[in-house]
Amino acid sequence: MKRAVLALSLCPAAVAAQATQLDFRHQHGSGSLDMAFAGAEFTLSLAVPSFDIIGFERPADSDDDRALVAVAISDLSKPLELFVISEDAGCITTSANVILTNEGFGKKDEDEAGEADTTADEYHAEFQADYAIQCQDMNALGAIEFAFFNRFENVEELRVRVELSDKIHAFDVTPATPILDISAIQ
Numbered sequence: 597m598k599r600a601v602l603a604l605s606l607c608p609a610a611v612a613a614q615a616t617q618l619d620f621r622h623q624h625g626s627g628s629l630d631m632a633f634a635g636a637e638f639t640l641s642l643a644v645p646s647f648d649i650i651g652f653e654r655p656a657d658s659d660d661d662r663a664l665v666a667v668a669i670s671d672l673s674k675p676l677e678l679f680v681i682s683e684d685a686g687c688i689t690t691s692a693n694v695i696l697t698n699e700g701f702g703k704k705d706e707d708e709a710g711e712a713d714t715t716a717d718e719y720h721a722e723f724q725a726d727y728a729i730q731c732q733d734m735n736a737l738g739a740i741e742f743a744f745f746n747r748f749e750n751v752e753e754l755r756v757r758v759e760l761s762d763k764i765h766a767f768d769v770t771p772a773t774p775i776l777d778i779s780a781i782q
Contacts, residue, residue: 624648625752629769632759633778637690637730640675646696646721648750653721655698668723669694671747675727678744686732694725738779745771 627644647653649672650664672678672694681687698721731737745751749771756767756776765781 625750627751627754629754629756630759631756633734633761636732636734637728638734640679640725640727640729642672642723642725642727642754644723644748644751644754646698646723649723649748651750653698653719665696669696672723672725675725675729678742678747680741680743681731682736682738684733684736685738686736687729688731689727690730691728692725693727694723696723697721739775739777742769742774742776745774 624645624647627642627648630639630641632639645653649668650661652661656662656665673692675689675692676687698719742754744754753768753770756769758765758767758776758778758781760778760781763781767776769776
């Protein structure tokens, strides 16, 4: 199976962080977000089907398609605008890596007559993003507001896994419940 990748990296080290991303079944309307807290920083690993972000999962074959991908990558490269935290925490993004993966593109099955056959069902594309956030005061972190849902309205839920103090907590965050209270699990 061929894999095409389009990437924007603000920090090459963020590429390695992608290996820790939560594995989930590709389901439109639903994505995953892993969060891990350590000392004065935390990391986020996001995976969302491209259909929910840009409205399609096929190759970007027109200028309009490529523009949609570029805008999505630009928006996804600003995690503190998508996952809003208290300014009192004094947090900054130290790295952001956003890629669009396409699996199945170019895969051709031959029918009995030996002709290549491809269908839209074979294609699965998703945006993956890894971020590192450093904060001056982790105690002031409090809650995270998911403005992500305002920007990407086709996403109906994010399955969030939080690793904090050697414990793992799981949450479903939705547009109806867009706030995750980190202080409640510390």
